Amino acid sequence: MKPTLRAVAETVGVSRSTVSNAYGRPDQLSAELRQRILDTARQMGYPGPNPTARSLRRGFVGAIGVLFTSRLSYAFTDPFAVQFLTGVAEAAEHHGSSLLLVPLPGDLVGARKAVENAAVDGFCVYCAGDEGEIVDTIRARGLPFVTTSARPGAQDLWVGIDERAAARSAAEHLTGLGHRRVALLSDDVLPDTSPGLVRVSDVADVPHPTTRERLAGFADAFAAVGVTWPELTILAAADNTRAAGAEAVRALAALPEPPTAVLACSDVLALGALDTLRGAGQSSSVTGFDDIAEAASAGLTTVLQPGVDKGRRSAELLFDPPSDTEAHQILLPTTLVVRTSTGPAPRS
Amino acid sequence: MKPTLRAVAETVGVSRSTVSNAYGRPDQLSAELRQRILDTARQMGYPGPNPTARSLRRGFVGAIGVLFTSRLSYAFTDPFAVQFLTGVAEAAEHHGSSLLLVPLPGDLVGARKAVENAAVDGFCVYCAGDEGEIVDTIRARGLPFVTTSARPGAQDLWVGIDERAAARSAAEHLTGLGHRRVALLSDDVLPDTSPGLVRVSDVADVPHPTTRERLAGFADAFAAVGVTWPELTILAAADNTRAAGAEAVRALAALPEPPTAVLACSDVLALGALDTLRGAGQSSSVTGFDDIAEAASAGLTTVLQPGVDKGRRSAELLFDPPSDTEAHQILLPTTLVVRTSTGPAPRS
DNA sequence: CCCCTCTTCTGGATCGATTCAGACTGGATC
DNA sequence: GATCCAGTCTGAATCGATCCAGAAGAGGGG
Numbered sequence: 023m024k025p026t027l028r029a030v031a032e033t034v035g036v037s038r039s040t041v042s043n044a045y046g047r048p049d050q051l052s053a054e055l056r057q058r059i060l061d062t063a064r065q066m067g068y069p070g071p072n073p074t075a076r077s078l079r080r081g082f083v084g085a086i087g088v089l090f091t092s093r094l095s096y097a098f099t100d101p102f103a104v105q106f107l108t109g110v111a112e113a114a115e116h117h118g119s120s121l122l123l124v125p126l127p128g129d130l131v132g133a134r135k136a137v138e139n140a141a142v143d144g145f146c147v148y149c150a151g152d153e154g155e156i157v158d159t160i161r162a163r164g165l166p167f168v169t170t171s172a173r174p175g176a177q178d179l180w181v182g183i184d185e186r187a188a189a190r191s192a193a194e195h196l197t198g199l200g201h202r203r204v205a206l207l208s209d210d211v212l213p214d215t216s217p218g219l220v221r222v223s224d225v226a227d228v229p230h231p232t233t234r235e236r237l238a239g240f241a242d243a244f245a246a247v248g249v250t251w252p253e254l255t256i257l258a259a260a261d262n263t264r265a266a267g268a269e270a271v272r273a274l275a276a277l278p279e280p281p282t283a284v285l286a287c288s289d290v291l292a293l294g295a296l297d298t299l300r301g302a303g304q305s306s307s308v309t310g311f312d313d314i315a316e317a318a319s320a321g322l323t324t325v326l327q328p329g330v331d332k333g334r335r336s337a338e339l340l341f342d343p344p345s346d347t348e349a350h351q352i353l354l355p356t357t358l359v360v361r362t363s364t365g366p367a368p369r370s
Numbered sequence: 371m372k373p374t375l376r377a378v379a380e381t382v383g384v385s386r387s388t389v390s391n392a393y394g395r396p397d398q399l400s401a402e403l404r405q406r407i408l409d410t411a412r413q414m415g416y417p418g419p420n421p422t423a424r425s426l427r428r429g430f431v432g433a434i435g436v437l438f439t440s441r442l443s444y445a446f447t448d449p450f451a452v453q454f455l456t457g458v459a460e461a462a463e464h465h466g467s468s469l470l471l472v473p474l475p476g477d478l479v480g481a482r483k484a485v486e487n488a489a490v491d492g493f494c495v496y497c498a499g500d501e502g503e504i505v506d507t508i509r510a511r512g513l514p515f516v517t518t519s520a521r522p523g524a525q526d527l528w529v530g531i532d533e534r535a536a537a538r539s540a541a542e543h544l545t546g547l548g549h550r551r552v553a554l555l556s557d558d559v560l561p562d563t564s565p566g567l568v569r570v571s572d573v574a575d576v577p578h579p580t581t582r583e584r585l586a587g588f589a590d591a592f593a594a595v596g597v598t599w600p601e602l603t604i605l606a607a608a609d610n611t612r613a614a615g616a617e618a619v620r621a622l623a624a625l626p627e628p629p630t631a632v633l634a635c636s637d638v639l640a641l642g643a644l645d646t647l648r649g650a651g652q653s654s655s656v657t658g659f660d661d662i663a664e665a666a667s668a669g670l671t672t673v674l675q676p677g678v679d680k681g682r683r684s685a686e687l688l689f690d691p692p693s694d695t696e697a698h699q700i701l702l703p704t705t706l707v708v709r710t711s712t713g714p715a716p717r718s
Numbered sequence: 719c720c721c722c723t724c725t726t727c728t729g730g731a732t733c734g735a736t737t738c739a740g741a742c743t744g745g746a747t748c
Numbered sequence: 749g750a751t752c753c754a755g756t757c758t759g760a761a762t763c764g765a766t767c768c769a770g771a772a773g774a775g776g777g778g
Contacts, residue, residue, distance in 0.1 A: 036757075036758085037758045037759070038758090038759090039757075039758060039759080040756085040757060040758075043756095043757090049755095050755090050756075050757085051756060051757070052755080052756065052757095055756085055757090075763090077763095078763050078764065078765085079762075079763050080763085081763075
């Protein structure tokens with residue numbers, strides 16, 4: 023067993039307070055005594071104050087938690103999530119804090135437990151599908167948190183984009199090119215639907231806030247040129263991966279009149295769509311969302327959102343809580359990046 | 371202030387033990403009482419047992435730490451590191467554990483402190499340049515750990531590849547194609563060297579173990595065809611990023627006889643090298659190391675190492691410590707993946 | 719009716735530190 | 749010589765739980 027601070031104190035013949043001060047407040051004791059304490063500590067194999075005990079007493083941990091809805095390991099399959107994490111990591115680093123990645127089990131009870139058991143000083147909630155429950159649990163713990171998808175109450179912290187307007191800009195690009203028969207591609211469309219073509223009677227039925235807003239934004243643009251919601255083809259992907267995107271798009275081949283364009287809710291899905299469509303020799307237009315690195319090399323037209331910034335600023339809201347008069351919510355800009363994956367609709 | 375377990379106990383009129391049991395050992399009390407406790411707890415706004423206090427008493431945390439040498443945010447710039455993390459995350463998820471990403475400050479004192487202050491049950495050390503110091507600090511804390519670069523003592527846990535042989539395989543591919551005048555590209559070649567051409571009198575002088583082994587492996591293959599170490603051009607990159615790779619390779623243009631091939635110690639560096647070389651219209655061969663996703667689309671010839679596996683198995687060694695008779699060290703296979711970035715050396 | 723076992727619950731010790739009010743010392747000030 | 753002060757160090761309380769030995773009561777078997 024490793025020796026404790028108490029053991030060191032006894033060996034040196036001083037009080038525990040003094041040993042504690044030797045580590046945490048060098049100005050509270052003479053330099054010689056401090057050195058003597060540190061020396062015997064090293065000699066005894068004392069590894070320094072136990073972080074957990076210190077956290078308990080001090081009342082803070084020195085780590086912030088990052089919450090992903092889906093399986094934690096999935097988080098890394100989307101480069102945009104990685105961008106976000108990079109930003110959070112930058113800020114954490116800057117504040118000398120660690121990052122606790124908390125895997126959320128699929129079931130609500132487990133997820134709640136995971137949030138309750140995380141030893142952190144606050145949370146960055148990245149895209150938690152069923153955010154309400156999770157956020158409630160965090161709030162119950164009395165910890166600060168920042169969300170990034172659905173805009174919360176005015177007193178809550180939020181960093182995000184205007185999802186709907188951003189999606190609309192991509193769709194308007196396509197309507198401008200003459201596309202009228204299109205498919206919208208996303209994961210998390212409805213709970214428990216099998217991948218492929220899906221019927222969604224109303225956008226408002228989509229539970230996941232980000233997905234809902236983006237689909238609504240797409241629909242807005244098409245509504246403006248007279249294409250109504252039921253005329254839009256909805257494609258559900260099994261999850262937010264390139265492979266799932268590629269797979270989902272296969273369903274289009276079965277349609278009598280395949281769409282001339284696919285609007286995806288993320289770049290990974292869009293890239294998957296391109297894999298399938300280009301593989302089949304089709305030149306349908308495809309748009310993505312996020313602007314990850316691969317989007318550029320693949321020539322994907324997409325909506326750029328500043329991922330690293332999103333992460334960094336989220337974490338910073340946590341570290342330097344805004345005063346009552348300062349902004350609690352940060353709206354980041356998005357840009358439509360037009361590349362080669364989109365072109366004019368074929369004359370029909 | 372949030373109520374504590376004690377407050378709940380007093381309100382319900384039972385002992386603290388009983389409230390504790392209501393959460394942690396439901397079989398230790400009657401179902402009714404438990405329900406009553408849970409109900410009043412909820413009503414009082416008690417968020418459940420404090421994770422830090424629980425960890426202190428129980429003696430374990432439920433999180434493992436992942437250590438990166440370089441700045442934490444850099445970790446995410448290399449897709450291979452992300453692969454590794456994915457694997458670790460999978461295993462952690464599976465064991466209901468969280469992942470603490472610990473940013474290591476550049477200075478040794480700070481780094482040591484970071485390791486000492488991390489509340490974790492064990493560490494996965496990913497490529498810690500000056501591993502010795504870090505590992506010593508972990509050992510001083512008495513925590514289990516797994517390393518992935520330099521092979522440690524036989525009793526220590528390790529998951530890795532035969533770096534030298536793997537590098538050699540890439541180099542042999544090039545010698546087979548007739549290349550004799552080549553450049554080796556890496557970051558972390560020597561401490562405090564400026565990027566660009568570097569003179570390294572002996573491979574053994576390279577401090578970073580992984581870099582050293584890979585360079586040595588490259589050299590092995592060239593030695594076998596009569597090209598000695600001093601004849602090899604060494605290129606140092608500022609860090610392990612695509613941009614740094616691109617930049618470093620620019621130095622080659624100044625040489626009277628530029629090399630016909632560049633062997634990089636990582637894919638991101640290799641991709642950067644390709645950016646510069648192809649941009650300048652040169653057809654020099656380039657090899658990478660890791661086989662990240664972009665390598666395939668860029669046609670990069672590279673050495674595949676199973677990144678996700680590496681992470682997963684590292685974490686598993688931590689979670690299920692091998693008995694004395696079981697293997698403490700796992701050697702993973704590597705494969706040379708030949709693509710279009712390499713070709714025959716031009717006749718001179 | 720007594721002994722035994724089982725279930726349910728309690729008290730107090732404990733995990734390993736930090737904190738803060740105060741005690742003691744020696745020297746400077748008036 | 750009394751007072752004050754700065755510099756050092758100590759003791760006890762505290763952070764918020766978990767754990768373990770054991771008490772109390774209920775039921776069962778002989």
